[in-house]
Amino acid sequence: MARKHKKHEKEPNHERWLVSYADFITLLFAVFVVLYAMSQTDKKKVEEVMQSLRESFGTAKSHAANKVNVMESLDMRVIPSLRTESASMGPVQPQLKLNKAGKERKHADEKDFKKIKISIEAYLIKHGMQDKVDLEISRRGLVISLKEAGLFDSGSAFIKLSSYPLLAQIAESLANFNNPLRVEGHTDNLPMVSNTYQSNWELSTTRATNIVRHMISYYKFDPEKISATGYGEFRPIEDNGTSEGRAKNRRVNIVMLSIEGAAGEP
Numbered sequence: 001m002a003r004k005h006k007k008h009e010k011e012p013n014h015e016r017w018l019v020s021y022a023d024f025i026t027l028l029f030a031v032f033v034v035l036y037a038m039s040q041t042d043k044k045k046v047e048e049v050m051q052s053l054r055e056s057f058g059t060a061k062s063h064a065a066n067k068v069n070v071m072e073s074l075d076m077r078v079i080p081s082l083r084t085e086s087a088s089m090g091p092v093q094p095q096l097k098l099n100k101a102g103k104e105r106k107h108a109d110e111k112d113f114k115k116i117k118i119s120i121e122a123y124l125i126k127h128g129m130q131d132k133v134d135l136e137i138s139r140r141g142l143v144i145s146l147k148e149a150g151l152f153d154s155g156s157a158f159i160k161l162s163s164y165p166l167l168a169q170i171a172e173s174l175a176n177f178n179n180p181l182r183v184e185g186h187t188d189n190l191p192m193v194s195n196t197y198q199s200n201w202e203l204s205t206t207r208a209t210n211i212v213r214h215m216i217s218y219y220k221f222d223p224e225k226i227s228a229t230g231y232g233e234f235r236p237i238e239d240n241g242t243s244e245g246r247a248k249n250r251r252v253n254i255v256m257l258s259i260e261g262a263a264g265e266p
Contacts, residue, residue, distance in 0.1 A: 108177040108256060113142040116173045116256070120144065123169045132166070140261035141179065144170060148250035155194050157206035159214060167211075170254065171219040180262050181215070181226040183208045184253040188246035189233040205230025207252050227265075 108116070117135045124130050132150030136143045148154070151163045159167075174181070185204030197203040208228035215221045238245035257265065 105176050105178045107259070108142075108179050110137065110258070112177065113137045113256070113258075116142060119173050120170060123166075127165075129166065138261075139258065140255055140264075141258035142256040144254040144256075146252045146254065147247070148252075149247065151252060152207060155192070155197070155203065157197070157203060157210055159210055167214060168219075171215060171221075174221075174254075174256060175219065177256070178222075178225065180257045180265065181221065182253075182255045182257060182265065183211045183215075183226065183228045184255065185228070185230040186235055186237075186249055186251050186253070187233050188249045189236070189240040190246065200232035201230055203230075204232050211252055211254065 114137065117137060120133070120135060121130075124133055129150065132147055134143075134145040134147075136145070146163075146166075150166070151160060152158065153160070185206070185208035187200040187204045189200075192199050192203060194203070197206065205228070208230050212226055212228040215226060216223055233240065233249070236245070236249045237251075238248040240246050240249060255261070
């Protein structure tokens with residue numbers, strides 16, 4: 001009878017862990033590839049959003065060679081926290097060059113007032129903002145009346161960021177004339193309830209002052225040709241007895257003074 005030979009047992013494979021380790025490394029590599037792809041997509045989306053914002057605020061470079069470019073770029077900075085609204089003017093903007101090349105600024109007359117009025121009205125119609133601004137030509141000059149709802153929050157003198165393109169359009173329209181400008185703040189007759197402003201006098205004056213600072217700081221208007229004043233509730237244009245009337249009384253007027261109007265100013 002043949003003797004059976006005992007099978008030799010296989011030695012244990014101590015390198016099997018390499019298979020699992022290789023699978024782990026492969027999966028880890030795949031995760032990093034996916035994360036990288038996602039980050040590139042996010043960058044593209046962020047750039048698209050930034051471009052959309054630039055176009056919305058009129059900061060895209062103009063291709064028209066003969067047009068004043070009001071804002072060539074937007075400096076997206078964090079606004080520091082300030083104690084009073086009147087001391088803060090929002091993000092820094094580029095400054096408007098007031099003179100076109102080879103052209104001196106002149107004193108606007110009634111004919112120029114009409115052209116400026118038409119230009120601003122066209123902008124308002126294009127952007128659906130007819131209810132935000134009233135324009136009038138009077139003996140004083142061109143009166144651009146900015147309603148509170150489009151420029152400030154209730155009880156606040158901080159200029160809304162959303163109103164910057166409108167102010168830029170107004171600045172561009174007035175830029176090539178050297179008429180004196182007078183900025184006048186008005187409120188309704190409701191008592192002021194605020195820790196910052198003790199009366200409507202202070203609110204209306206601060207609003208007018210902030211607009212003046214905005215025009216000087218961002219668009220280089222001559223400080224000697226621009227002034228601010230606040231009338232509080234004491235020069236209404238509508239009855240303060242109704243909410244509609246009070247809404248119309250809450251306004252800031254930018255007045256481009258005529259020769260006659262400037263003569264009557266102190």
